[in-house]
Amino acid sequence: MSGFAKPLKIALGLAVIAGLIVIPMNFNRYGLFILSQWAVMTIAAMGLNLTLGYAGQVSLAQGAFVGIGAYAAAIMTTHGWPLPAAIVVAIILSFAVGWVLGYPALRVQHHYLAFVTLAFSTLAFLVFRNESWLTGGIYGISNIPRPHFFGIATNKPLPFYYVCLGSLAIVSLAVWWLIRSPWGRAFMALRENPLRAQSLGIDTRRYTLMAFAIGSALGGIAGALYAPLTQYIDPVPFNLSLSLDLLMMVIVGGAGFFLGPFLGAMIAVLLPEWLRFTEGYYLMLYAVAVILLLIWSPTGILGILDRAMAARRTKAASALRAVAKSRLETVQ
Amino acid sequence: MSNLFDLLVAGLATGAIYALVAVGFTLLWQTSQTINFAQGEFVMLPAFLMLAAMHAGAPFWLAIILGILLSMILLGLAFKMLLVDPMMRHGVLPLAIATMALAIGIKEAVKQFFSAEASPFPSIVPTGDISILGHIVSLQSIGVLALAILAVFGLTALLSRTSLGHQMQAAAQNPTVARIIGVPVERMILLTFLINAFLVALASLLITPIYLAKFSSGEVLGQAAFIAAIVGGFNQVRGAIAGGLLIGVLDNLAASYVSTQYRAAVPLIFLILVILFRPQGLLGRAEERTV
Numbered sequence: 001m002s003g004f005a006k007p008l009k010i011a012l013g014l015a016v017i018a019g020l021i022v023i024p025m026n027f028n029r030y031g032l033f034i035l036s037q038w039a040v041m042t043i044a045a046m047g048l049n050l051t052l053g054y055a056g057q058v059s060l061a062q063g064a065f066v067g068i069g070a071y072a073a074a075i076m077t078t079h080g081w082p083l084p085a086a087i088v089v090a091i092i093l094s095f096a097v098g099w100v101l102g103y104p105a106l107r108v109q110h111h112y113l114a115f116v117t118l119a120f121s122t123l124a125f126l127v128f129r130n131e132s133w134l135t136g137g138i139y140g141i142s143n144i145p146r147p148h149f150f151g152i153a154t155n156k157p158l159p160f161y162y163v164c165l166g167s168l169a170i171v172s173l174a175v176w177w178l179i180r181s182p183w184g185r186a187f188m189a190l191r192e193n194p195l196r197a198q199s200l201g202i203d204t205r206r207y208t209l210m211a212f213a214i215g216s217a218l219g220g221i222a223g224a225l226y227a228p229l230t231q232y233i234d235p236v237p238f239n240l241s242l243s244l245d246l247l248m249m250v251i252v253g254g255a256g257f258f259l260g261p262f263l264g265a266m267i268a269v270l271l272p273e274w275l276r277f278t279e280g281y282y283l284m285l286y287a288v289a290v291i292l293l294l295i296w297s298p299t300g301i302l303g304i305l306d307r308a309m310a311a312r313r314t315k316a317a318s319a320l321r322a323v324a325k326s327r328l329e330t331v332q
Numbered sequence: 333m334s335n336l337f338d339l340l341v342a343g344l345a346t347g348a349i350y351a352l353v354a355v356g357f358t359l360l361w362q363t364s365q366t367i368n369f370a371q372g373e374f375v376m377l378p379a380f381l382m383l384a385a386m387h388a389g390a391p392f393w394l395a396i397i398l399g400i401l402l403s404m405i406l407l408g409l410a411f412k413m414l415l416v417d418p419m420m421r422h423g424v425l426p427l428a429i430a431t432m433a434l435a436i437g438i439k440e441a442v443k444q445f446f447s448a449e450a451s452p453f454p455s456i457v458p459t460g461d462i463s464i465l466g467h468i469v470s471l472q473s474i475g476v477l478a479l480a481i482l483a484v485f486g487l488t489a490l491l492s493r494t495s496l497g498h499q500m501q502a503a504a505q506n507p508t509v510a511r512i513i514g515v516p517v518e519r520m521i522l523l524t525f526l527i528n529a530f531l532v533a534l535a536s537l538l539i540t541p542i543y544l545a546k547f548s549s550g551e552v553l554g555q556a557a558f559i560a561a562i563v564g565g566f567n568q569v570r571g572a573i574a575g576g577l578l579i580g581v582l583d584n585l586a587a588s589y590v591s592t593q594y595r596a597a598v599p600l601i602f603l604i605l606v607i608l609f610r611p612q613g614l615l616g617r618a619e620e621r622t623v
Contacts, residue, residue, distance in 0.1 A: 126597050248429055251425065284437050287436040298423070
């Protein structure tokens, strides 16, 4: 995105943020629900983007962490705890489990790692379904309360949408800061060439585990918001397909781009809704759209933009070179 | 003990079907680095093609032939030319994601154009029981096992005894050198896709009478085949066969000796242990890593 002038970029960003705050004010209940879902899924996809896009560790378990966060929040808030406390517990829990799940990544890479995390994802689903003393089993947990903030109840869809949007803003700022910190650079070094990273003195072991743990913690936050959003959870939404969906969001949006998860979640959550007028065909069309997009640009939507910018820059550079050359020739 | 014997036979029968699917899975990986996340849906679809042929009035034998041919065209030829070929050069991950999307597409298409309900499917093997060594065994299990073993042996014979098989192996192991010595690598890769399509169609024919034809049945099957392929050895055909049989037996034993709730967990935990302590699989060779 560096082709834009900086003030223009800031103005565009502010316009989008203002739009996200103002436009939904006259949305109906369902529209607000979908938009809140987009915000929640973006948080989860951002976590996976850290693990996969920046640190290069394939994970098919992000859906399980959303589940862990959702169950933590559901169980605690139905027992009278406030949501912020539940979010903290969700973060700690998924951070710890994510850290442990990172250990296989120290031994195996790529597709093997994908399969270990896939197995973990299915195991987590079995625990959600079978440990009914804790999770309510297949009947799930209902009547999950929505929080009060500063004395304002967020029971209505609009206030809760602002809770989701606010959380998304906080998480985005934190991730923005993280990928620009030395840690973010270490993650990228890990992705590009782990051996060279190690030879430069980066503790690849610690950063691999960190990439998993932080990415998973964001999944936990998303889950802790998902539970009060739907106000009812059962194991089904947290099966393997959620992990696969989140992975698709990251790749389709553009893995390793900061804005990738926002676009990817938009396509995965909103595109099926827009295609709903096609009735039974909408998921088929969605699948075809994803395949076509990946054939066209395997680096996702932002990959297209990135290449276009790069092409424009090369063009500009070669134009400058041509000018410089002709000047040299006239001097001679 | 009779219980254990029955479990073993049933386990080997489902395991043999897993092996068919897992072999196809490893073939695609070896020749084109395709991790096919739609492999389970590939097994689900041919049964519906056959059912559609029967609804159009074809007798069962003709429906089987049509179903297998159509699968080879759709899941072999079209899959390779329309999806794998344009994406292969982009690396493993985008292609794997595209097959995930394909899995959604196939599932939804079957749900939309056929039915969301489970449909019964005729068995190619006569039902009934026979007695072996004083044990009552279902004829279906024996028939499935026999057919699957026949297919697997046929495939291994093709790969290890014929010139065509040697060319395929060469194309898989080192495409560059294979090309230099005159192996038509592209054609060999296409052939593995056709073989995979044939194997999944056969697996579909064998397993659908047991579990019914349903649009969502591919999820479980695909996962079982993944696990079988990895446990046995991702880069070995015989590894995938052993892995398939092992997972089938393990699954059946777990169902009766561990709780039914956690039966699915046993193969998964086994998978994690294998990947952590023997990532090349029980029978696989270690893959070389490049820096």
